Amino acid sequence: MKNYLVKDLMVPITEYATVSVGTTLLEAIRVLEQAQEAYTVSKYQHRAILVLDPAGQVVGKISQLRALKAIEGDHEFNDEIDEMRKFNFSEAYIAQLRDRFRSRKIIIEENTLRETAAKKVEEFMQAPTPGEYVSEDCSVDTAIHKLVAGTHLSLLVTRNKEIVGVLRISDVFAAVFHEMATLE
Amino acid sequence: MTELEKLFNRIVQRVNINLRELNFDVSPFAVELIPPDQLNKFYAFYGITPDHPLDLHFEHSALAGSYFLGKCRVRNSLLYKSDIRGDELKRKDQQRQFEKFTLTLTKDEIIDIEDSALVKTLVHNYSHDPETPEKFYIKDTLAMDYANIHGSPSDGSFLGPYATVDLTTMRDCVIGAYSYIQAGEISHLKVDPGTIWVNSPGNFNFFYKYPAELLEYYVSLSPDKVPWGILIDFIEERKMEFQRVFDFVNLQEIESIPKTASLDRYAVVLPNIKIADNVLVSQRAYIENSSLGKGANAQENCFIINSSLEGYNVTAHGAKLIEADLKLGVFVGFNSFLCGKKNSRLTVNEGCVVMPHTIIDIDEPLEIPADHLVWGLVRNKEELAKNSIALVKLNAIDTSFSQGRMHFEGKGAMFVKAFKDRIHHILDVNGAFFENGKNAGHAQKNQRLSLNTIQPFQFGANKGMYPNIRILP
Numbered sequence: 001m002k003n004y005l006v007k008d009l010m011v012p013i014t015e016y017a018t019v020s021v022g023t024t025l026l027e028a029i030r031v032l033e034q035a036q037e038a039y040t041v042s043k044y045q046h047r048a049i050l051v052l053d054p055a056g057q058v059v060g061k062i063s064q065l066r067a068l069k070a071i072e073g074d075h076e077f078n079d080e081i082d083e084m085r086k087f088n089f090s091e092a093y094i095a096q097l098r099d100r101f102r103s104r105k106i107i108i109e110e111n112t113l114r115e116t117a118a119k120k121v122e123e124f125m126q127a128p129t130p131g132e133y134v135s136e137d138c139s140v141d142t143a144i145h146k147l148v149a150g151t152h153l154s155l156l157v158t159r160n161k162e163i164v165g166v167l168r169i170s171d172v173f174a175a176v177f178h179e180m181a182t183l184e
Numbered sequence: 185m186t187e188l189e190k191l192f193n194r195i196v197q198r199v200n201i202n203l204r205e206l207n208f209d210v211s212p213f214a215v216e217l218i219p220p221d222q223l224n225k226f227y228a229f230y231g232i233t234p235d236h237p238l239d240l241h242f243e244h245s246a247l248a249g250s251y252f253l254g255k256c257r258v259r260n261s262l263l264y265k266s267d268i269r270g271d272e273l274k275r276k277d278q279q280r281q282f283e284k285f286t287l288t289l290t291k292d293e294i295i296d297i298e299d300s301a302l303v304k305t306l307v308h309n310y311s312h313d314p315e316t317p318e319k320f321y322i323k324d325t326l327a328m329d330y331a332n333i334h335g336s337p338s339d340g341s342f343l344g345p346y347a348t349v350d351l352t353t354m355r356d357c358v359i360g361a362y363s364y365i366q367a368g369e370i371s372h373l374k375v376d377p378g379t380i381w382v383n384s385p386g387n388f389n390f391f392y393k394y395p396a397e398l399l400e401y402y403v404s405l406s407p408d409k410v411p412w413g414i415l416i417d418f419i420e421e422r423k424m425e426f427q428r429v430f431d432f433v434n435l436q437e438i439e440s441i442p443k444t445a446s447l448d449r450y451a452v453v454l455p456n457i458k459i460a461d462n463v464l465v466s467q468r469a470y471i472e473n474s475s476l477g478k479g480a481n482a483q484e485n486c487f488i489i490n491s492s493l494e495g496y497n498v499t500a501h502g503a504k505l506i507e508a509d510l511k512l513g514v515f516v517g518f519n520s521f522l523c524g525k526k527n528s529r530l531t532v533n534e535g536c537v538v539m540p541h542t543i544i545d546i547d548e549p550l551e552i553p554a555d556h557l558v559w560g561l562v563r564n565k566e567e568l569a570k571n572s573i574a575l576v577k578l579n580a581i582d583t584s585f586s587q588g589r590m591h592f593e594g595k596g597a598m599f600v601k602a603f604k605d606r607i608h609h610i611l612d613v614n615g616a617f618f619e620n621g622k623n624a625g626h627a628q629k630n631q632r633l634s635l636n637t638i639q640p641f642q643f644g645a646n647k648g649m650y651p652n653i654r655i656l657p
Contacts, residue, residue, distance in 0.1 A: 084591065086373070087391050088383050093584050093593045 002179065006143050007136035009175055010157045010165035015039055017049045019121060021059065025070055026117035028062060044170035048154060051125045058156060058163045060125030070124040071116045077101040133158050134167060140175065143167055188220055188246055188648045192262055195301045198324040202340025206374050208358045210326050210342050212407030217303055217328065218264050223248045223648030224640050226265065226430070230655065233633040236271050237292050240655040247650050248640065249430070251450070251467060253633075255294040262301040267467065267484050269308040270295050271626065272613065274317060282314040293318050300325040302333075305343070306484050306501050309335030313353040313369075328361075329411055330419075330485060332501050332518055344377060345411040346403050346502070348518045348540060361411065362394070362403045364518060364541040377405070380541050380559060384602065388594030392560050392571075394543075395589070399561075402521065402543055415521060418504065422470055422487070425452045444618055446630040451482075460495065464614045464627035474505075477512075479616030481627070490526075498610050500540065508532065511554070515607045517542065524550070532558075537575070537603050557600075559590060575600050 017035035019028045028049050036045045051060035077098070084094050106112065131150040134143050136157050146155055147169055157165040185193075196214045203210065226249035230240055233253075241257040250263040254270020273293040274280065280287045293310055296319050305327040311320035312335045322333060324340045332348040341354045344361035353369045360377030367383040375381070378394030403413040410416075429450055441447050442461045450467035458475035465471060469482040470489070477495030482488055487504040494512045499505060503516045507524030509531045516522060516532075517540030524530035528546055532538065533554035544550070544562045552558055552568065557578055560571040570588040581596030592599070611617065615625025640650050 083393075084391070087381055088367075088385065088389055089391070089591065089593055093591075096584070097586070097591075 004140040004175055005136070006134050006138045006140060006155075006157055006167055007165070009140065009143075009171045010136065010167045011039070011041075011046070011171070012165045013050070013163060015041075016166050017046050018052050019049055020052055020054070021120075021122050023051075023121050024117060025062075025067060025119050025121065025124075028121050029067070042171060042174070044168065044174070046168075048166075049121075050156075050166070051121050058128060060122065060127050061154075062121060062125050063153060066124055066126055070119055071107055071112065072102065072105070128156055132156055135159070136164060140172060143172060144176070147172065186220075186648070187646050188223060188262075191244070191246065191260065191649070192218070192220075192301065194260065195262060195299055195324075195326065198299045199301075199326045199340065199342060202324050202356050203342060203358060205356065205372060206358055208342065208374065213328065213342075213344075213405070214301070214326065215407075216410045217326075218262065218301065220648065223262075223264065224642055227637040227639050228252070228263075228650065229635050229637045231633045231635055233629065235629040235632060236273075237275070238655065238657050239292075239294070240653070242638075242650055242654075243652045245650055246640065246648050247638070248648070255292055256297070257294060258297045260299050261297050263297070263305075264301075264303045266302040266305045267307065268295055268297070269306070269484075271629075272308065273310050273320065280314075280317060285314065287314060287317050289318055291318055293320060295320045295322070297322045299323060300327075300338075302327045302331075304329045304485075305331045305333060307333045308484075308501065309351070311335065311337050311353075312351045313337045315353075328405075329416070330502055330519065331359075334501070334518070344405055346415060346519050346541075348502075350518065350540070361405045362399060362415075362519070362541055364539075366540075377403070378541075380539060382539075382599075384594075384598070386594075388592070388596070388599040388602075390559075390590070390592050390599065392539075392590040394561055402545075415504075418487070418521075422452070425454070425470065426468070428452075443631075444615075444628060446615075446627040448630065449635065462616050462618045462627050464616075464625070464630070466626075479611060479614075481611075481614045481616065494534075496611055496616055498607055498614075500610075511536075513607075514538070515603070521545065535575070537607070557603075560588070 017032040019031050032049050047064050049062045050058050053059045081094055131146055132152055132155055134146055134155045134157055136159050153169050155167040156163050157167050196211055199210050223246050228247035228250045230252040232238055236254045239255040240252050243259045245258045245261045247263050249265035251267045254273050256268050256270050274289050276289055276292050278289045300322050321337045325338045327343040329345040331343040335351045336349040337353045340356045343359045346362045347359040348364045350366040352365055352367050355371040357370055358374045360375050362377055363375050363379040365381050378399040380392040382390040403415050405411050429452055441459050444461045445459050445463040447465045448467040451465045451469040454472040456473055457471050460478040462479045463476045464481040466484045468484050470487040472489045474488045474491045476493045479495055480493040480497040482499045483501045485502040486499045489506045491505045491508045493510045496513045497510050498515045500518045502519040504521045507529050508522050511534040513534055514532045514536045516538045520538050520542040522530055522544045524546055528549045531551040535555040536552055537557045539559035542559055555575045556572045557575055558572045562568045562571050578596040579600050584593040613625050615627035617623040618628050641647050
């Protein structure tokens with residue numbers, strides 16, 4: 001049975017979709033499409049975009065879910081939702097309120113789409129959390145624990161302090177179940 | 185540096201240490217808060233009465249223009265024109281029920297103020313904290329103009345101007361200007377200005393927040409400036425009338441006051457007024473050309489101008505009524521501002537509950553139907569429709585509803601009952617139901633109250649400070 005390391009399965013950052021802070025959502029999606037076309041190593045497509053600061057450090061990530069959230073404009077009423085939580089309103093009431101807020105907004109509509117396309121990535125990207133990093137020399141076991149515990153779709157792979165790649169859940173999944181299949 | 189400056193700096197530092205986790209610095213607000221040259225200009229005074237135990241203990245503090253009643257200890261603190269009313273403190277051997285616990289007091293409760301600065305602040309009621317039934321503490325706290333600390337022990341907190349914390353223990357909290365909080369217990373909470381929050385966990389939760397841009401017109405606060413806005417201007421314009429009542433030792437008594445009513449010697453009364461039986465007018469209240477029907481009350485810092493109160497009305501601490509007609513049993517909560525105009529009067533019909541910190545400011549006549557709850561900002565009929573509900577409708581709410589900027593969750597009937605019970609309790613303790621020598625309350629007991637004054641150092645390093653004093657029966 002093969003003892004995989006993180007670096008065996010990661011996508012090198014040079015092959016991943018990356019954009020700089022200040023890029024619009026539409027430009028970012030185009031970069032993602034280009035990266036998907038260029039990447040032929042795996043049948044699984046890239047599904048996220050990394051956001052880099054001027055020094056080339058990863059400062060955020062945009063998943064497909066995050067991009068849809070940007071279109072939906074969830075954050076417009078997130079402050080009010082957070083406030084309700086702060087003042088002891090129940091999760092049931094908050095869910096009801098969220099539905100009501102959402103129903104007020106039509107998403108597939110020219111103005112909404114134009115507005116969202118022009119949004120800068122830093123407005124809606126997700127900043128990496130401490131549990132989202134994994135060293136390239138770690139075993140895949142460690143990476144699986146991190147993916148499961150943090151419900152992440154990918155991990156940022158580090159060499160010393162530098163980010164050198166992305167470990168995608170799809171590649172880990174494929175490797176694990178390939179090994180499982182060989183047992184039969 | 186004078187002793188006063190040292191004391192003030194120490195208090196600011198202590199409050200800041202407590203609020204560091206909220207990243208809130210009170211220093212900019214404190215700069216203009218208390219003019220040091222004013223602190224030796226006003227005497228402090230205290231009430232003596234056979235109805236309340238007396239034990240006043242002042243130590244290393246400045247007390248300019250402040251009033252004390254009952255049992256109170258003030259240490260390393262700076263009080264400016266504040267009212268510390270200990271006439272509702274719990275007594276030795278009294279029993280209090282809290283959830284499954286029955287608490288028996290081993291001694292009389294005391295208001296204990298330490299390392300705090302209170303400016304034009306009212307401290308009243310008693311500690312509702314079951315962990316400290318014998319001590320209503322206010323510690324490392326800075327309260328700005330016209331704040332109310334009502335039955336709310338406070339540790340390491342800041343209250344903006346016109347903020348009220350009611351029946352709530354608070355630790356390390358920032359309460360924004362014109363916010364009203366009644367939530368039992370809060371800690372490490374930063375509350376935006378104009379937040380009205382009444383929460384009884386498991387029973388009901390009421391929340392409303394003023395639009396910031398509209399609230400600014402009424403109360404504003406920014407670093408390095410004294411608070412401003414219509415509510416501040418309103419009081420400033422009437423300041424001179426209060427100067428007169430504080431300057432004279434003996435004022436001429438008003439003869440038309442019934443024997444069962446009480447008009448405080450430090451209230452301003454301007455013609456023409458009518459006061460019926462069992463009425464209570466507290467110190468620093470201002471009554472002008474108005475009538476107060478049987479059992480009505482005007483508590484501290486209330487202004488009632490060109491208005492009529494039919495009877496059994498509660499005008500809670502800091503509430504203001506201008507060109508308004510209140511029918512029987514109308515309740516107006518803390519710091520509310522009900523402002524009709526000469527040709528556009530406000531009528532509030534029987535049984536209405538005007539929530540604490542409500543602003544009604546109209547340019548056309550407005551009538552609030554009987555038995556309604558009103559909250560928030562109301563400037564016309566449309567806003568009244570959005571910010572009010574019939575009590576019978578609210579009674580029927582079983583889960584939740586929202587209306588405009590208001591959110592409510594829980595049982596409406598419990599919310600209505602809590603308010604109605606409390607209104608009845610306030611009327612009762614104020615003596616509104618006094619009849620044939622029974623049910624005496626503040627209105628009757630205050631008639632047996634005498635006042636003494638104490639003076640600060642006028643010269644030297646201690647200028648503005650008060651000597652250490654212990655006053656016992």
